[in-house]
Amino acid sequence: MARETQRILGYDFARGLAIIGMIFVNFKTVMVAETDAYLYQLVALLSGKAAALFVVLAGVGMTLMYRKAKNDAGKIRKAKIILLKRAAFLFIVGLSYYSIWPADILHYYGLYVPIGVLFLSVSRKWLLIISFLLIIAYSASVLFFNYDTGWDWNTLEYTDFFTVNGFFRNLFLNGFHPVFPWIAFLLTGIWIGKLNFNNTKIRKRVTLFSFTLFVVFKSISIFLIDALNQLWLTQASDITHLLGTTPMPPLFFYMITASSLAVFIISISIYICNKLSHTLFIKQMVSTGQLSLSNYFFHVIIGMLAIKLFFKKLEAAFSIEFTVVYAIVFSVVIIFFSHIWRMKFKKGPLEYIMRKITG
Template structure:
């Protein structure tokens, strides 16, 4: 296989990992009441990280499409790619909102703005992409010091009470939803930056892997150190310090954004390496297929995964133990992986991927 093919397989492998991670996190979020149980905390470590990886990979995909058109040195082709991306943004917006009442943590409808904003940065230099991402993260973290992040939220049910009002919809969409445009657009910019890296060069790939892993470990350590030491100095402020300095996705503060971005870059670089070395193995092929059907699999984990539980048990939200939920997530993930592999042996596109291509080009 060519280096380019291995690189694409690596991106699909990473998408497969992101989908499986989101299945575990989302099932946990919906089905389990927050607890100190070890398994719950283990899944919590992935919370926000898998979704961030998913968005970074969307940025990578945008860059690959743009570079392919740019290589033809045809303004018409570049315009065509941007038009397709805008159509896909509209498609994903409608698709995500269509089942919002079932899964308010949907990420697809946010792409309705991620993609149009990303189009504006496809030709921006890599240095500027890094700078803008960092400034955006800093600005949002500072903004939350003055903004009521809990506005609209009922944390006992994870419902956004005024989502279907104009103010509530835009507040959720842009500022304090599950994956708000600001600052989550920084993940997309990171993906646009990553898509330009020559991962076929082993030295470049190694350098990116080491740098991103180091960045993750350093900022994760700083976060833990600050929370632990400052909490000891002011025990009554411990929860506020965790809120401001932690690495959980809600709110998406500075340390979360930096650690999630760097971890996503590390996973992508390692996925490309693994796919290069082990592309012939069944597991890699299965995970690549899972990534190739990422849109369909994300949709299925809501429409089939969550609805099946609700129809069978007549309950869903905060009604199950973490042990049951983990087992169910494992079983559902295995089914998704096998389904994806068998489907890709017969068809080039997943069910929803095919529909989206037919509608948007």
Template sequence: FFFLLFLFFCFMGLFFVGGIAILGMFLVFLFWVFVAESDSILYQALDLFSGKAAALFVALAGVGMTLMYESAKRKNSPEKLTKVKSDLLKRALFLFVTGLSYYFIWPADILHYYGVYMTIGVLLLSASTRILQWISLLIPLGYMGLLIILDYEAGWDWSTLEYQDFFTPSGFLRHLFFNGFHPVFPWVAFLLTGIWVGRINLRDQKKRTRLWIGALLTFIVFTGLSAFLQSRTGYFPAPEAEALNSLLGTGPMPPTLFYMFSAGGLSVFLITVSVQVCFLYPEAKWIRYLVSTGQLALSNYFFHVVIGMVAIELLFGRLEQSFSTGFAFGYAMAFSVLLVWFSHSWRKKYKRGPLEALMRRVTG
């Protein structure tokens, strides 16, 4: 009974923070695509969180995978465990294909990467927590070495943000695994972090407290260290200073060590605090609304990219770097309210969101 109650509040907390992640991704996405004036205070503030909501989105998948797997383990049935892994692999394939299907509308899609993250996660679901923690630590460290050895800019036309050889085998694999918008390495570390965090007994107040404090300190330390080191690059000649700033930054492109640990720390902090909030206020209306938004995370992700972007292009005939900070912020708030209202209204009538239901129908 207590395990089922724990699962209920954990899933509630995950859906709650999933709603926050979707809205955060939409807000950052709009500023990144729409805004021409990158020197405004609001833009600079949001830039600090660039890529962080997407990282949270991935970490949540890892926690969810663990809860599904642990629930099956408690039934002491090898068949149940096999079915969980099989279902997850089918969903991973569905997400991979779905994400690629609208590449021409939104090249920065995360869903096809998500499918690969999940596939790797399934292979490591039975690994020990210590192994998962070490892998989560070593992947960002190893990626820093790759950034020094390999050419991160290969394939990119930065003036248009187009990947020129995406449709060649070598270009596709390079984009997918090394220098795309959300490359499998090192981004899969977020999912693996979510898997081991999902194993922690969050019913224990002391463990929750230690986890959120440690996660918050990780975010603060790596964000502060990045800012400090970047402030010292001015002593180098311009080309070297630019290269160093790129390696020391907390932005998602390239996903450096500082980005991975700051984004990972913030993700774990938000997940832990959200579970705590849902334990304390399970009946609060605003929590219910955000839970509904998180329960339709896949549908809302698709809507915020396709509908949110297409609507602007149809209305104004333009899209990228064409609007003011105020317009982008106002539109983001209005569309976010619409998404939350739609999600809650839909959940009153249906168990799953439109794309969630399609995925379940296709994958079984």
């Protein structure tokens, strides 16, 4: 029982890391104009990686919930219904503050989860195969549709989001976290949830494989970009987008490196919690992860709006140095708040509301 508890703590710890990572990335995206400054580029390395980890962990959570049903048809049906209700809840919550935070990921969950429900009983092998095929198919599809459609890249605004075509195009193909190919992250999480991380050999094998995969494909991406840019200097920007590991567009090298990095971080998180679960910092980060939904919501509603109300400005109005310091301070507040809250309450504020509404 102790090992099972530590395993779950490892997932929560990784979820806490994902939340902190998204705080830094999202504050940078909104508050700072793009620059070549070293600190800006350092934070930019997290872009798409923290959010991908967040989605992978959602897949893990779905699988654990499904496994609790223990092949009981009635319990399985009930678990799936609850997941679908929660998907609807997240979809509505995410869209409710879209005007404040267009890069919201919660409303995408409204489709990730229902699609993921269809794959909960699929074997581990086929989950990986389907994920890989989705990534390949999407990467090839950019040859047939214009990824830039709907985007004003100067302001990062999706100009026709509130039209039928624009809404579904953004949701499925070229938004901040489009269902295709981001659903591959959720399937990866479902795959992880089916592994027995109590087995040390399996955990070590997964850790080594995921890290190797990340290093190899990141290296190939860097090599190809460097080599091809020397041949076609005028096409450097297009080459970097096609072969790079940035999340927009979410093409092959981004999807593979972000997936493998997420698996690696989860594996390491489980190992850390197995060894250090008694330490205060680990307990605080676990609490942060357990309140991940509330913390994601608060980092927008409180974190960003507080700056706008105090300084009367927000978008591209601050230096990267100020933004990083603010992200650190806000992260510390979130971590302490989460830990204190969990000492008194079982669920976070938004988690409690969601459970009350959806079961």
